[in-house]
Amino acid sequence: MSKTNLNLIAAACENMGIGVNGTLPWRLKKEMAYFTTMTSKVRDPSKKNAVIMGRKTWDSIPPKFSPLSNRVNIVLTRNVDQVKSKVPESVVVVPSLDEAIKYIESREDIELTWVIGGSSVYKASMEYPNCYKIYLTVIEKLFDCDTFFPNIDDQRFRLIQEEDVPTERQVEGDITYLYKVYKRL
Numbered sequence: 001m002s003k004t005n006l007n008l009i010a011a012a013c014e015n016m017g018i019g020v021n022g023t024l025p026w027r028l029k030k031e032m033a034y035f036t037t038m039t040s041k042v043r044d045p046s047k048k049n050a051v052i053m054g055r056k057t058w059d060s061i062p063p064k065f066s067p068l069s070n071r072v073n074i075v076l077t078r079n080v081d082q083v084k085s086k087v088p089e090s091v092v093v094v095p096s097l098d099e100a101i102k103y104i105e106s107r108e109d110i111e112l113t114w115v116i117g118g119s120s121v122y123k124a125s126m127e128y129p130n131c132y133k134i135y136l137t138v139i140e141k142l143f144d145c146d147t148f149f150p151n152i153d154d155q156r157f158r159l160i161q162e163e164d165v166p167t168e169r170q171v172e173g174d175i176t177y178l179y180k181v182y183k184r185l
């Protein structure tokens with residue numbers, strides 16, 4: 001597998017909602033820990049993974065967790081200079097998904113690429129020839145949302161089982177959810 005194969009990761013509720021008012025509609029500690037583990041873990045300890053996100057997702061990360069630790073944070077924006085002036089120096093700011101991928105190709109120390117949202121970045125990534133897998137947490141509840149995960153085309157993506165992804169239903173408080181993995185056909 002190439003390091004520029006795109007792995008998408010998202011949590012969506014019953015209507016495929018992923019966000020509201022610039023933040024997450026729910027608070028799920030274990031689910032957040034799953035996100036951190038999946039996007040951070042590497043086989044080669046001398047390497048790190050890259051996380052690609054839209055500028056609004058970057059803005060949604062609470063300051064104490066930003067930049068996301070032990071990962072190369074890459075932010076997409078059409079206003080590169082403006083965003084660059086506001087983020088820590090370690091954060092890579094690029095004007096397109098293609099530029100993000102070129103940057104990752106140029107770095108020997110990146111193992112995997114994770115696309116962490118939001119809507120338009122997921123959509124562009126799903127159309128990208130190197131789109132590989134979608135890690136979707138399906139939350140079995142309806143939340144008020146203004147941001148949504150794009151439609152997953154079942155002609156192009158198939159549900160698979162992955163060794164290190166739990167198949168049993170997860171429970172946190174009164175919320176239940178499932179970890180699903182889709183692979184591009």
Ligand SMILES: NC(=O)c1ccc[n+]([C@@H]2O[C@H](COP(=O)([O-])OP(=O)(O)OC[C@H]3O[C@@H](n4cnc5c(N)ncnc54)[C@H](OP(=O)(O)O)[C@@H]3O)[C@@H](O)[C@H]2O)c1
Binds near residue numbers: 024
């Ligand atoms: N549940 C989940 O798994 C999950 C994951 C991620 C985010 N979220 C939620 O989703 C919301 C944020 O997502 P969003 O969809 O509103 O915004 P987003 O995709 O994070 O950010 C959109 C911005 O990214 C930049 N951008 C996007 N595509 C680009 C491209 N191809 N080239 C260059 N720049 C590009 C633009 O920035 P400029 O305006 O600066 O040009 C655009 O306005 C929040 O509520 C967040 O909490 C949820």
